[in-house]
Amino acid sequence: MDVFYQHVFNELNVINWIVADNVEMLPFTAEQEAEFEAATICGNCKRPFTDNKVRHHCHISGKFLFPCCNNCNLQLKPISRSRKKRQDKIEKRLKAGKKRHLQTTAEWAADQYEEHFFLPIIFHNLKNYDAHFVI
Numbered sequence: 001m002d003v004f005y006q007h008v009f010n011e012l013n014v015i016n017w018i019v020a021d022n023v024e025m026l027p028f029t030a031e032q033e034a035e036f037e038a039a040t041i042c043g044n045c046k047r048p049f050t051d052n053k054v055r056h057h058c059h060i061s062g063k064f065l066f067p068c069c070n071n072c073n074l075q076l077k078p079i080s081r082s083r084k085k086r087q088d089k090i091e092k093r094l095k096a097g098k099k100r101h102l103q104t105t106a107e108w109a110a111d112q113y114e115e116h117f118f119l120p121i122i123f124h125n126l127k128n129y130d131a132h133f134v135i
Helices: 002-020 030-038 070-076 083-095 105-115
Strands: 053-057 064-069
Touching: 030 064, 053 070, 064 070
Parallel strands: none
Antiparallel strands: 053 064
8 A cells, every 4th residue: 555655646746746837828820719709608617708708728738728708717727836936935935034833734734735736536346345455
């Protein structure tokens, strides 16, 4: 089990490193511009646009995905956790003269949530006692 846990945490660190940097959206092609201008419903919630129509894009590759409403775009956007912002947060605390305080478990969990992605691990076909030692 220790080897399994170590492997999962190594994968988590690699995934966090890849996703931590926010890539700007690539320039539109003529086809993408036409698709965006012609869109009348959100590509996520499938409702007509009521507020601003925005360009939803992949924050890893920078590719345009689909037009969506601002509300959906904000919900689909990952939490801001770029390395630069993390460093800015530390520098701001140091400039203010604040010392590091003892974190509660809830504060630690909130920091972990903001700094790392949730990596779901799904087991299937766990019949009888095949994996009772995991659970």
